[in-house]
Amino acid sequence: MDRFEALIPAYALDALAEHERRELEGHLHTCDRCRSELRAYQESAASLAYATPLADPPAALRERILHDAVAELEPRAPRRGRLGRPRWIVVAPVIVAGATAAIVIAVVPGQGSKTSWIHSATNRVALSSGKGVVVVSGSRGALLPSLADAPSGRTYEAWVVRGSTPIPAGTFRTGNRPVLLTVPVRRGDTVAVTVEPAAGSKAPTSTPIATARV
Amino acid sequence: MTRDYLSDEGLAALLARGDEQALALLYDRYGRVAYSLARRIVRDGALAEDVVQEAFMTLWRGSRDYRPERASVKAYLLMIVHRRAVDIVRREERRRTEVLDADTRTEGADTTSDQVWAGLEAGRVREALAQLTDEQRELVVLAYFEGFTQAELASRLGLPLGTVKSRTFAGMEKLRSILEREDQWIASKR
CATH class of the missing domain: 1.10.1740.10 (RNA polymerase sigma factor, region 2, helix turn helix motif)
Structure with a gap:
């Protein structure tokens, strides 16, 4: 056994010193045998995870992950719809005082796409100060933000404000991609966006940077 | 679908x-x-x-x-x-320093097949861990679940670094061989 092989089990536990870790990672590029050893030890390490008492994550976590994944779909491999090629749709600027943001989105309408309705929905309201558009179809709401990306260590959080109660409606960090609101939207609600700590908040901790009444 | x-x-x-x-x-x-x-x-x-x-x-x-x-x-x-x-x-x-908040349901009724499987996997790895020596198990668990590096473990436990390394290696090697042996046994029964 060479010295690299001796490092592999501790590497799989993330327990090596920084210099050892870097050294081994360099070596792994060129050594099939060590990669195969590592694969085996990583399986063992993954099994170890099950030794801790398992706790259910909050249901909202699943929604948030799927929601963010869908929101990121557009710049990824376009899924092909019935027409056989991706369509590009320009969401027209909404004529509301002060709102001039035109948002261009690559869309992939295929059957069953969770985002295709966004582009056919006709109920659109501009966010204040040209920060984007809120789209509503039935009770589904989406945000087409026109923002810089969230500052590091912070996240944007959308809210559906019903009466005076802000309901968390999803967090997002990328400022120019569609965001599906995680809660239904009703006529008369206000959609707001705040900047929050990276984990998101249960209630807003700052003043909204943009709002829209739907 | x-x-x-x-x-x-x-x-x-x-x-x-x-x-x-x-x-x-x-x-x-x-x-x-x-x-x-x-x-x-x-x-x-x-x-x-x-x-x-x-x-x-x-x-x-x-x-x-x-x-x-x-x-x-x-x-x-x-x-x-x-x-x-x-x-x-x-x-x-x-x-x-921090204490786990105790509000989350743990190991409740395992209903879905994924949860049943997770329960079996938990039993399997706990049994495998039990076959390590106390010293090996302590190091593997502290490294994996507490995020200590080997150097931190050495100073925390007052052991020479070389001892920490060789015990961790032996513990992981044993864990791997127990888990792999079971995998093969399971595969042969399918």
């Missing part, structure tokens, strides 16, 4: 095509263990959620570069979770 019969690696191939249902299925298989592992290490539910979200998004974004011959989806995902969680405790030194 159900794809529940697909293997993890089959689902990973669908991820590369932007199939969010495949991501949902992988979350249903591994979200719970990923969250439990992260929470065990960072000792904070909200931080653990961030870690899990990042890990699944890394899997989602990197799915076209994912190489099944390098690591199984499960091992790859839990490796990302572990690494990120350990980074957090090393940076923030949270681990020794």
